Structures are given as structure tokens and as C-alpha cells.
Amino acid sequence: ETGVTQSPTHLIKTRGQQVTLRCSSQSGHNTVSWYQQALGQGPQFIFQYYREEENGRGNFPPRFSGLQFPNYSSELNVNALELDDSALYLCASSLSVGNTEAFFGQGTRLTVV
Amino acid sequence: GQSLEQPSEVTAVEGAIVQINCTYQTSGFYGLSWYQQHDGGAPTFLSYNALDGLEETGRFSSFLSRSDSYGYLLLQELQMKDSASYFCAVRGRDDKIIFGKGTRLHILP
Numbered sequence: 001e002t003g004v005t006q007s008p009t010h011l012i013k014t015r016g017q018q019v020t021l022r023c024s025s026q027s028g029h030n031t032v033s034w035y036q037q038a039l040g041q042g043p044q045f046i047f048q049y050y051r052e053e054e055n056g057r058g059n060f061p062p063r064f065s066g067l068q069f070p071n072y073s074s075e076l077n078v079n080a081l082e083l084d085d086s087a088l089y090l091c092a093s094s095l096s097v098g099n100t101e102a103f104f105g106q107g108t109r110l111t112v113v
Numbered sequence: 114g115q116s117l118e119q120p121s122e123v124t125a126v127e128g129a130i131v132q133i134n135c136t137y138q139t140s141g142f143y144g145l146s147w148y149q150q151h152d153g154g155a156p157t158f159l160s161y162n163a164l165d166g167l168e169e170t171g172r173f174s175s176f177l178s179r180s181d182s183y184g185y186l187l188l189q190e191l192q193m194k195d196s197a198s199y200f201c202a203v204r205g206r207d208d209k210i211i212f213g214k215g216t217r218l219h220i221l222p
Contacts, residue, residue, distance in 0.1 A: 035212075045212075100143075106155050
């Protein structure tokens, strides 16, 4: 157990809908990163939040957005869901931006139908 | 941009030694990490190399050569529970951690 918790664990949505995924970071960690992992692939970096500010973004469209709260928990929002958004969404927290070790939550399995 | 290359699959025998290689291309480099992921589980951190050389942690060792943009993960005394996917990941100048596509390790009894 890493201390990083994500909710929900599984979710089924219809194409065109919106979804919000949540992540509670490990105590003392101020940096949260979100990843999308398709089956059989490595985690793809979506974005990172540091002290409530976005601190880097991967190659994902603007309909992927996020927030980090004062307690360093975080949300990932995806608008206008597409079938290809079906994946495991992983949240990882780090002690700080430059820290090398990321602690992952168990992920949210999103299925878009 | 950043990219990492690692073999898609490796097969080894229980009790043996296996090496998983990773080559990377990145704009700015601060270190190479390795993560293990079992089916249905989350990636878990194994090791990190910022400097050239070998880092040993129990049965697992990791090596880095920055001049060759190359690293490897060495697993010794393989156990069936080591069957998993292994990812190399780089931290670049922008502090993002970028993952490779992963190597699926199959262990035969």
C-alpha cells in the first residue's frame, strides 16, 4: 500500500459524457501526476500539479483538465468522452517536483461505451 | 522530445538471471527509474540511477551509462512472483517522468 488512493476504482461512461476522477496523495507529498495507461502499454503522462499549479503537460487535448487542492489531493476531469479514452487512469504522488520516486494509486478503470 | 526503447517481452527460467535493457532519448536528463507492475496492479518503484554505475537493492540491480543513453535492470535468483511488466522511466529537464512501453517478463518453472 502506497497511501495514494483513487476513486472510483471502476467507471462506465457513455461517449460524450464528462467524468471526474479523484486522487488523495500520500501524506506530505505536494506533487501529483496523472497518467493514462492503455492495455499492454506504459503509462502516458497527462499532466502534473505542484502546489495547486499545473507544472507540465503531456500530449493530451484540452478536454483533459485537472485541479489540485490545498490539501494536495487532485482531480482529473475529462470532457466529451471518446471511446479511445477507455483506459486505466493512474495518479502518482511525489514528495516534491524533483523527487525521483513516484507512489502510484491502484488506478481508475474507465470504460467508455 | 523524449522516447524510451525496451524489449516488449523477455522469458527466463526460475532461479536464473535476466537483464532488461532500456535506451532513451531525452532533452535534458536527470535520472533513470525502474518500476514493476503486476497484472491488475499499480506500478511500484524499484530503483533510480542518476549517476553512471550499478545500484544494487537485494536481488535487483540497475545500471546506467549516461554517455550511451542506456540502462538496464538485472534480476537475480528469479522467482515466479517476479513475473510482471517492468518499465524504465526518465526524468527530464522539465521534471516530468516519462515511461517506456514496458517489458513483459515471463518466468518458466
